[in-house]
Amino acid sequence: MSSKGQIVIPASIRRGLSEGEQLLVMREGNRFILKPLKDLEPALKEDILFAEMTERAVPEFEKGKCTTSADFIDDLESW
Numbered sequence: 001m002s003s004k005g006q007i008v009i010p011a012s013i014r015r016g017l018s019e020g021e022q023l024l025v026m027r028e029g030n031r032f033i034l035k036p037l038k039d040l041e042p043a044l045k046e047d048i049l050f051a052e053m054t055e056r057a058v059p060e061f062e063k064g065k066c067t068t069s070a071d072f073i074d075d076l077e078s079w
Helices: 042-062 069-078
Strands: 023-028 031-036
Touching: none
Parallel strands: none
Antiparallel strands: 023 031
């Protein structure tokens, strides 16, 4: 891993992946598992995308840009 947190994925593993393809990174003990997002079951993919939207929306909520939970949910839906 580089000082910037970047990792090198060997060419043999990258075969079949498109440039810019999104990968899910999971840690299992000392192993890291990479899985293309496009291959995930729809429900799991929705959960991951919701978690991503929440991560982006929480700082806005903390700044007071959303005053109610309804505002927060509306903002999540607009992402």
